[in-house]
Amino acid sequence: MWLLQSVRIADIKAHDGEDVTIRGWLYNKRSSGSIHFLIVRDGTGFLQTVAVRGEVPDDQFELCNNLAQESSIVVTGRIRADRRAVGGFEMSASSIELVQMSEDYPITLKEHGVDFLLDHRHLWIRNPRQHAALLVRHEIIAAAEDWLRNNGFIKVDAPILTPAACEGTTTLFETDYFGEKAYLSQSGQLYNEAACMAFGKVYCYGPTFRAEKSKTRRHLIEFWMIEPEMAYATQEDNLVVQEEFVSYIVQRCLANRREELITLERDLSKLECIVPPFPRISYDEAVELLNAEGREFEWGEDFGAPDEAVISMRYDKPVFVTSYPTKIKAFYMQPDPDRPEVVKCADMLAPEGYGEVIGGSERIHDFDLLKARMREHDLPEEAYGWYLDLRRYGSVPHSGFGLGIERTVAWITGSEHVREMIPFPRLLNRIYP
């Protein structure tokens, strides 16, 4: 019964004046002859404990001389407010019990290189900044699921092993499925479309895999996506849902993870203004804008990262870029009936240059049109028979989108790189630890 009896450092303020026991690890130590300052972490926070010679048993005081970083210890003592302690509270220790002595913990409090830290990711996640970012990630996922649940979406998960590509045929991880080829999922969307015809509003949350040789601060080989899909929803409905959804997530992080955002030195004013409605700009307007900025961009090309940055930097909220050319978008996107050369879609670009966090569209609901588009894209009809069925039995206009979790975490935490936004990143040529 340790877990239930222990006090969590996160709740320490409620125990001012009480004797409590903390079960944790030694984050750092400062010693001064007859006094030791032990900074203990327990997974929920950090607490300075003070061990004074004479106030703890002598053998335990001597133990502190040799106590190494990340040794596991159980500390008991009285909690009291003290301005000299980071966090405003500290513990006067009465007993220090060693669980296991750590030896030569590799990650020191000084600077380290990226390669070294990634090789020690299993330990790096104990670091305060990494810890804070992953707590924000947790909040983002919880907030997203709460919003969807509260708005009538049913969680219907999609398979990871799939018989055919959801999108283009490049960049898939191939595996063997009892003698047949199978691929790791790139999106749960096609299955979501089936599910939304059964449940109305659905979502899936899971990992997706891209075998792209991308080496940028915005790309992971394995990343997580949350994908809502709605029957009888137009692209206009889709955009309203997206701005409500994303605003809720941001405001929840501000409310519940303010301390972590402060640890990460995030400028909170940049998040406080994230409320609906979000600005919208059409692809056509974006092209004009880029040319006005001197980037020589031709209609029909896809935006590169620098182009997205130019567009998003003009706004202090996420911006929707709508109506992309049909040619550069996925086969299932609904062409605009008045202008078939563009589709009813939108990418949501996060502010401050964080790039695309959402891609969404209205899907084609007409059987013949979908079949024609699949032929244009050379997709094997036999693998997509079930998908075409959805246009055969009660097809209706429907829309959906996918939110990339790690890019969203990077934006909300104000972080440089998505690799630190997931506990164990899979990167180009890196699958350890």
Next chain:
RNA sequence: UCCUCGAUAGCUCAGCGGUAGAGCAACCGGCUGUUAACCGGUGGGUCGCAGGUUCGAAUCCUGCUCGGGGAGCCA
């Protein structure tokens, strides 16, 4: 795949033709209010790998390997 930068002590780096350095970490000692504590001492390196130039290479040249940043690719 392309451009670009890099690889020296456990870590972060300096040294850039004349036989290897610092800070931190480790270990020993000192200190009753530290905040990446501080002060003194000790140990620790085939200078990524393979060739070449040179009297002499961590240092210059070539190739390779690995990594960073960027581009491309990328709902």
